[in-house]
Amino acid sequence: MGKRDELIAKYADDLKNKCKVNPDMDLLTKVTIGCGPSIYDNDAQTVAASDKEELERIKNNFLIKKLGLTDGPALMEGIEAAVDTYGKSERNKYRAPFYYLLVKHFGREAVYK
Numbered sequence: 001m002g003k004r005d006e007l008i009a010k011y012a013d014d015l016k017n018k019c020k021v022n023p024d025m026d027l028l029t030k031v032t033i034g035c036g037p038s039i040y041d042n043d044a045q046t047v048a049a050s051d052k053e054e055l056e057r058i059k060n061n062f063l064i065k066k067l068g069l070t071d072g073p074a075l076m077e078g079i080e081a082a083v084d085t086y087g088k089s090e091r092n093k094y095r096a097p098f099y100y101l102l103v104k105h106f107g108r109e110a111v112y113k
Contacts, residue, residue, distance in 0.1 A: 007039055008032050011097045019085050030112040032096040047093045049083045067108040078105045
């Protein structure tokens with residue numbers, strides 16, 4: 001099993017155990033691949049949910065540019081919902097499962113088909 005496959009398995013475990021979500025493995029794999037090399041970087045592989053600038057970057061670079069959503073209050077509400085699902089007290093919110101939660105929240109699975 002390669003490094004990426006190990007990470008995808010870890011992300012699926014996070015979604016099941018921390019988020020109580022049964023992940024669509026095909027979609028999770030595509031979202032993980034879409035994250036690029038950031039999943040291998042210790043700093044970039046996690047989301048700093050308490051950092052407002054980080055959340056703005058996710059909104060602009062992922063939700064608007066990648067998923068093609070229109071800017072509005074619903075985007076930050078979706079990010080907050082993903083933070084709640086992952087657990088506010090959970091220190092390590094991995095980027096790929098966090099993005100997976102956002103894709104599911106906004107119903108944008110078609111972007112990864």
